[in-house]
Amino acid sequence: MLLYRMTATEFLSSGLKVEDYVRSLLDHISARDSEVQAWAYLDKEYVLSQARQLDTIPPEKRGPLHGVPVGVKDIYYTKVNKESLIDMPTQHNSPLYQDDAANVNVDAALIMLLKSAGALIFGKTTTTEFASVTTGTISKNPHNPTRTPGGSSSGSGAAVGDLQVPVALGTQTIGSIIRPASFNGIFGFKPTWGAISREGVKICALNFDTMGFFARSIEDLELLADAARLEDDEKPIVPSTIEGMKFAACKTHVWPQAGPGTINALDLAVKLLRAQGASVEELELPEEFASVRQSHLQAFECDARSTFMNEYIRAKDQLDPILVGFVENPTKLSHRDHLNALDNLAQLRPKFDLIASRYDAIVTPSAVDEAPEGLASTGNAALCATWTALHTPVVNVPGFVGENGLPIGLSLVAPRYHDRRLLKVAAAVAPVFEGGGWKSSL
Amino acid sequence: MLLYRMTATEFLSSGLKVEDYVRSLLDHISARDSEVQAWAYLDKEYVLSQARQLDTIPPEKRGPLHGVPVGVKDIYYTKVNKESLIDMPTQHNSPLYQDDAANVNVDAALIMLLKSAGALIFGKTTTTEFASVTTGTISKNPHNPTRTPGGSSSGSGAAVGDLQVPVALGTQTIGSIIRPASFNGIFGFKPTWGAISREGVKICALNFDTMGFFARSIEDLELLADAARLEDDEKPIVPSTIEGMKFAACKTHVWPQAGPGTINALDLAVKLLRAQGASVEELELPEEFASVRQSHLQAFECDARSTFMNEYIRAKDQLDPILVGFVENPTKLSHRDHLNALDNLAQLRPKFDLIASRYDAIVTPSAVDEAPEGLASTGNAALCATWTALHTPVVNVPGFVGENGLPIGLSLVAPRYHDRRLLKVAAAVAPVFEGGGWKSSL
Known part of the structure; x- marks a missing residue:
């Protein structure tokens, strides 16, 4: 080797x-x-x-x-x-x-x-x-x-x-x-x-x-x-295989943005998990979670406004126009919008934890599809953003493959501060997802 | 001069x-x-x-x-x-x-x-x-x-x-x-x-x-x-005198810790404000705000745990025992406690904003009393902590005096992101509080 x-x-x-x-x-x-x-x-x-x-x-x-x-x-x-x-x-x-x-x-x-x-x-x-x-x-x-x-x-x-x-x-x-x-x-x-x-x-x-x-x-x-001294409240005891584990497949409210590679990956993941003796429910988040995307983006932009004020004042001509936009705020996001977004996400977090606590992990997309062509953009983050907004741990597990032979991963998600348990679950899931068809040529 | x-x-x-x-x-x-x-x-x-x-x-x-x-x-x-x-x-x-x-x-x-x-x-x-x-x-x-x-x-x-x-x-x-x-x-x-x-x-x-x-x-x-580029959503228009302004005097749930200097200061402040033509209601926060103190201290300690992990691992013998305690966590605060505390404060914040929005400002203690004797401790923060936990702007306005001739201030509080409005209100209140009896000899 x-x-x-x-x-x-x-x-x-x-x-x-x-x-x-x-x-x-x-x-x-x-x-x-x-x-x-x-x-x-x-x-x-x-x-x-x-x-x-x-x-x-x-x-x-x-x-x-x-x-x-x-x-x-x-x-x-x-x-x-x-x-x-x-x-x-x-x-x-x-x-x-x-x-x-x-x-x-x-x-x-x-x-x-x-x-x-x-x-x-x-x-x-x-x-x-x-x-x-x-x-x-x-x-x-x-x-x-x-x-x-x-x-x-x-x-x-x-x-x-x-x-x-x-x-x-x-x-x-x-x-x-x-x-x-x-x-x-x-x-x-x-x-x-x-x-x-x-x-x-x-x-x-x-x-x-x-x-x-x-x-x-x-x-x-x-x-x-x-x-990093990450610890859960309880030391996780998780079997090394997924037989008998309980998963939910969650498409979230941004699912319409998913491309064929991700659609296939989630479909195949459910089959692979079930084939190994795990149960997989389809999880539809309650309607109020449809607001996560907008609240996240609004709170992000408003947070970034105070973040980049300093660089903006010093040398706005040396800042990316997007960052200049955060400060100049052409869409007129108000502090009221900022607070509404933060308060909304805050009240959704414990609700999501409760939902996620019913499963060993939630299986959900990591990206829209395989890496897009070109270097100009780093791609669309919509399909993995929900869990950042909800502050939960997430692990991307690779294994699936897109139409052009590039890798596609799926996310495993757990309630907040169940980080170590999630890693154990991911360790059991990883070999199963290896059946997803992707193999690195590197 | x-x-x-x-x-x-x-x-x-x-x-x-x-x-x-x-x-x-x-x-x-x-x-x-x-x-x-x-x-x-x-x-x-x-x-x-x-x-x-x-x-x-x-x-x-x-x-x-x-x-x-x-x-x-x-x-x-x-x-x-x-x-x-x-x-x-x-x-x-x-x-x-x-x-x-x-x-x-x-x-x-x-x-x-x-x-x-x-x-x-x-x-x-x-x-x-x-x-x-x-x-x-x-x-x-x-x-x-x-x-x-x-x-x-x-x-x-x-x-x-x-x-x-x-x-x-x-x-x-x-x-x-x-x-x-x-x-x-x-x-x-x-x-x-x-x-x-x-x-x-x-x-x-x-x-x-x-x-x-x-x-x-x-x-x-x-x-x-x-x-610092602090801005409210609306440019505040506030009269330069307090006549006709509406205040609330709020003792909060930690009021039993107030000493005689602060009790007198709040009492006198209400009289001074009313004498200048302002209205002052007594505001009792809803019972659920009684949890602010405990949630704040628990979330603070749990936040501090990840903060000081690095210094603790490197050289705990060079850390104040209180900081060592944050990391070693002898009271066994759990991540669950941390999240409950954060989530509780998050849901109280918009409720407090709504209450505070009924007034030009809330008048409330800044400290337990005048500065205590001795240099060993910097004093008790209980009486001003509520507003840190609720993320609101606060201005301390001096003017009052304790039993030993030392200064005592009172806090003015407003809803989140009403910072500039609060400063304008404080500018109108400050000359009124000068009637509180304290004069610097410096």
């Missing part, structure tokens, strides 16, 4: 030196980077020096993520490494922050937690501008470079999908983890809103921004969840 | 050089600093160099806050000044962040907005550790140095109260602006939660942390609100 193909879990149990694993990843990146362009910042010498340093740590002092390379979306602050004095800038894909790069020099809380566990902060992955728009990323889908890898966590999704790092960090405000996870044929995990501190991560919309992860196995997501 | 006594508004209309105003403030600080100890970081040479630089800006290029010195609570990130290469560290009153001080080098969004308006970032004011506890601040009440200035925005409250700067920044998660404003005999303004971006301010409890201001006049609060 080529070393770079290893998951983090496989590497950790391999006994390999960090440097050997990292060299394999860096060689693979050298071969692939011009096609995929997943990195906003990557200093190979820095990575190697970190790897060598980690290799000097005696085994009894090594952390649970010892030497695991982590790609970091370029809106998480990352600090100068004191030993090497090499800088890892944070630039938000914004011209406003390019001169200042060397000064933005603090580690996000999640970066510190991962470093404490021994992880190797590998480099910064591309994002759309401030993770707040659907254009402007240079990254390409590793399964077909004429197509988008999704966004806004574009580089994290593409890098993990292309075996350039085993795991990576993303953020999701509408659909910025689950959509690229689906497009790149990998697992994506958006935990409960607020479960992981957002300290040191540029704000897009405060009421929705959620820290999360990409990986190529549920075991790797479990490792990251451990490092 | 001694220059340091000027408010920001008075300075701006004076035609004085920034350097002259700043020298007067610095001289005053030299005389008073050993008694008040409001500053976590103050570099007089840096301040003077900034003042001189501001004086070179031609009048037509000056911002609306040109040269206005702003004290900054030491949980707002502040950046190296490129010209002087002098560092303004951010240390959160935590030993964990003292070595790293030079590396934490980014400006908070509000700092950038104030700089864009021409403000002079004067220095960092003291805070309790991470603005999250009620102990450990060195600052003293300028009106009586054996007493606390309150907290956690201790230095900002004390510095403005002691005429060391005209205005300062604070944050409030429970009662960290309104309480010190009351204790120091000044105006404090906690805007609607989320109205000002929290980018670059250390998190305590994400669902409650609110950026706000201290000043010695409502005009100065208006200047700061302009710079």
Whole structure:
């Protein structure tokens, strides 16, 4: 097995030196980077020096993520490494922050937690501008470079999908983890809103921004969840197979936007689950949930208004027109609209938790379809946005395939703060979804 | 008039050089600093160099806050000044962040907005550790140095109260602006939660942390609100006197904790308002609002758990025991408790807005009483916490006096996003509350 193909879990149990694993990843990146362009910042010498340093740590002092390379979306602050004095800038894909790069020099809380566990902060992955728009990323889908890898966590999704790092960090405000996870044929995990501190991560919309992860196995997501100290109220006890489990297939009120690939995937998923002895109900959310989409978008835009006021005042000519629009507010969204939207979502959340608590997980689309043609847009987030608005945990499980042979994933959803239980359920579901017909050629 | 006594508004209309105003403030600080100890970081040479630089800006290029010195609570990130290469560290009153001080080098969004308006970032004011506890601040009440200035925005409250700067920044998660404003005999303004971006301010409890201001006049609060781009849905039209205005006096469900000074202040305020032709109803909040206090404290503690996980994992021996407790959670608060608390407060907010919309403002206590004796604790925040939990704007208006001659303020409260209207009402109320019997001897 080529070393770079290893998951983090496989590497950790391999006994390999960090440097050997990292060299394999860096060689693979050298071969692939011009096609995929997943990195906003990557200093190979820095990575190697970190790897060598980690290799000097005696085994009894090594952390649970010892030497695991982590790609970091370029809106998480990352600090100068004191030993090497090499800088890892944070630039938000914004011209406003390019001169200042060397000064933005603090580690996000999640970066510190991962470093404490021994992880190797590998480099910064591309994002759309401030993770707040659907254009402007240079990254390409590793399964077909004429197509988008999704966004806004574009580089994290593409890098993990292309075996350039085993795991990576993303953020999701509408659909910025689950959509690229689906497009790149990998697992994506958006935990409960607020479960992981957002300290040191540029704000897009405060009421929705959620820290999360990409990986190529549920075991790797479990490792990251451990490092982030995610815990449910009760330690989950979940069988390792889905026989007897209870699922709901939920199309949500945005289902009319689903394309043929997603329609087929959900249909096939229900059959696969039932064939393995699980029950699957069709779940139609109560009519009041039809308002989620509009409330989410309105609250997002209004949140973003105060977020980008600062950059707007300083240099609006250097801001994406969409961000200028959030501040200038041409549709005249009022504070009243903002509050109505926030209050509406807040009252829906406990209602949804109650519905979701009747199932082991809700199965629902991750994206409209396979990754669309072209690089101009990172695609439509409508089909995964509901769960961001409702603050629930979501896992994208790959396995299905679109008309053009590209991957399609489906989401598993659980009530808020049932993150670890959801990962266990996803571990049981993942091998079943492998029957969905997609196989990576990478 | 001694220059340091000027408010920001008075300075701006004076035609004085920034350097002259700043020298007067610095001289005053030299005389008073050993008694008040409001500053976590103050570099007089840096301040003077900034003042001189501001004086070179031609009048037509000056911002609306040109040269206005702003004290900054030491949980707002502040950046190296490129010209002087002098560092303004951010240390959160935590030993964990003292070595790293030079590396934490980014400006908070509000700092950038104030700089864009021409403000002079004067220095960092003291805070309790991470603005999250009620102990450990060195600052003293300028009106009586054996007493606390309150907290956690201790230095900002004390510095403005002691005429060391005209205005300062604070944050409030429970009662960290309104309480010190009351204790120091000044105006404090906690805007609607989320109205000002929290980018670059250390998190305590994400669902409650609110950026706000201290000043010695409502005009100065208006200047700061302009710079922060606070706007209501409608431009407020409020008479300059209170005749015919409609107020409610609200004791809230925590009123049994009120001391004699606050009981007298609220009683006197009602009389003063009525004597000037305003109507004042007694408002008793519906019984379900009795849950606000417990929901707020539970949600605060649970929010703080994910906040301090990072510092706890890295060095729990360097954390205040209260913060260790948030993470270790000895009272076994569950995620279920957290969600119940958040969901309960969320459903109360629109109900409170509706009640508050019947009045020009609700008049309610700011603190239990005058600043208590001693410096060990920054005092009890119970009487101003309700409005933090409900996300409403609050202004502390000084004017009343306690049994020991120290100041007591009262709060004016309005529905969410009626911030500018509330400031206008406060401007009409402030001269009335001057009849409350307190006069600063400073």
